[in-house]
Amino acid sequence: MKRLMFYCQHILGIGHLIRSTEIVRGLTNDFQVCFINGGEIVKGFEIPDKIELVNLPAIKTDTEFRELQVPTGFQTIDEVLEYRRDQLLTAFNRIQPDVLMIELFPFGRRRFSAELLPLLDRAKAHGTKIVCSLRDIVVTKQDQVRHEEKVCKLINRYFDLLLIHGDPAFIPLEASFSRTQDLNCNVHYTGYVVQQGVGIREQKIGNGKQAASTHLPTPLILTSVGGGRFGHDLLKCVAEASKVLETKIPHHIQLFTGPFAPDEVFEQLQTIAQHRHNLTVDRYTPNLLAYMQQADLSISMAGYNTTMNVLTTGVRSMLLPFTGNDDQEQTIRSQRLEQLGVVTLIRPSDLHPEAFADRIIECLQTSPTSMQFDLGGVKKTANLIRAIVHKQPVIV
Template identity: 25%
Template sequence: MKIMVYSHDAFGLGNIRRMLAICEHLLTEIPQLSILLLSGSPMLQGFRLPRGLDYIKLPCLNRGNTGEFAVKYLGIDIDKTLKMRSELILSAAVNFQPDLFLVDKKPLGIENELTTAVNYIHQNLPETKLVLLLREILNSPEKTIPEWQKSRYTEVIDKFYQLLLIVGSQQVFDFCKEYKLPHSVTDKTHFCGYIGRPQDCKINQNIREELQLEPLDKLVVVTPGGGEDGYELINTYLQGQELLKNSQYRIKSLVFCGPEMPQKQKQELCAMAVKYPNVEMREFTNDLMSYLSIANAVVSMGGYNTVCEIMSAAKPAIIVPRIQPSQEQLIRSQRMHDLGLLRSIHPQENTPQALMTQLFQILENPQVPKNIDLEGLPRITHHIRNLLADKMTPTQAEFVYPQSNPSQELLVS
């Protein structure tokens, strides 16, 4: 059994981390499976890959604050780079001959770079299934609906795709209703729940010793995700350290800058942090869950993966979302704030005073997120298994996972 996976990577680490988690779960649950991952993430080589998974590294692209794509490293123009990426993807499809093609975020990829590969599969591999996987929020409906209409994405899904899997909850954001999708698309759509993460990898006591935490210390983990636009969040948090001097709490902070934060900004923040002995600065960890497991509070941006990790760890959190070029994080944090799952501060209102006030409040009254659907990984596997049932041996077809019940997806106590 062969699955080819396309990861939409042009900003941050979110997409590649999400797709790697899905790949790992599929490999765990489906015997004799091989997965070929196509990605332009510059951090791909930094992740541990399970047996059965290999990748083709595409040339890196970058999406700036304007939303326009540019070449990240190579000294050639965007059109030539997209042509190279498209030809690499087509070559992978021709030579790998996948039984299923799992596509992340856009039905035809970045700047329609999947068009030739999708057409090849449709014309030459009629038994190959196509599955589109989407976050629960893409952007505001005002932006997303015209973009989908202009790109004719619903027509593409109608013609080429067998399934549309949404990794989220209808009660947070009803993808089909908010984006006004036609019945031809909604009939193919399944809400899978958010992608939960294992509680921890390291032993909690070992982490406390590593961070030199005393029994009465409160740990705050600060993370802007990939970090490319995380400077303001960390800068505001460090400025707020002056307000902690008279706090009743003994607060220690573990701050991850993120591997994609510009080096100059990282150096500036580390120089600021030297003044505060209770702040430890690090660049990156591929095991954030272990640190979240012992945290008393989390301060972060509102990326999909980070929010899933916070929900999985069941930790009180303050989210300061990114607001450009997409409204995705802002919508997610506001909806979850309204449901009582976390606290959200608009970045334009995020002062050191406002951030520390919220932090004191959640340390004083630590309400943790409860009863949110985190069964995304097993449900994705369930749907893919069903789609490939005719190609599976009896052993491969044993795994069964119940369908989600939208009315029970999210119950906030």
């Protein structure tokens, strides 16, 4: 089998990790896959058995993206990047991959250039095919012209293929990057990457009681915020709205704080849940899609993977976009979906428990518009990678 090395660096949430894992899961029939994780290990997150996992010393950032945080055992970011560079080169020399896939870079993660450029140089010298794995919308910069010029230079110097995990009929890359036509490598849209459906193994219902059934109480209101480093105002608003809702409608709220939520946030929400028969609070589930399949309403942040779960299941959805660091990615995607009648957009000014409870009731009484999106990103990515390695015509 051909060999593939996939580099993923998540620094705040877990969206990049989830999407990247689904992509490599779809490649295991054709490739021996080594997955390089540069971010924090997520307790309970499952990497497929067939995939070799290499965890680098984890680097993360603060919620405002102001600075990278130095992991334990290192004095500076430069020191840890140098150490990680050597680990990457050692892994490359051992694996001798036919394909190197790098998620997001150079459209983002350029603070990791010190470890990635030596890896790209090594791959180029070896004759390895180099692929950029990119979501549909990229973060814009204050000096966008200079940023796009650097992206073009790096793509044209190193990369053989750019895979955009989106649907151009919905949002083309040009909505956030104007110079797609200046990229010399092959550029293909794969459709959106969605998670595979899995069953709910077990769940807690009503303040910690184990459920023997594989079905959750209904109507189910599912609330989640991805990794949990942000979105705390949304979690607290829903928890407080549960007091208003418990006498108005039959329902149960399942709330996930995310694996990275601060302990004090988790404990505060659990304290509220102890006094509510209609609220359950847990940190994390690897089976969020299965919960969403049974939910009557999903209330969440508007990240790529959660939004894809909404589109996959067709569940009623209320989305709050993340806007830290002036990031417009989630806003652009969710506003477009609201214009199409697919979701209801939440704005920070909406987060008042009494009024928010009314909006929840209103959403439960409406049906979302059904739309067709290209959700074949995993299969099409595998086809495109297979084609470039075997020098075959592209059949997606």
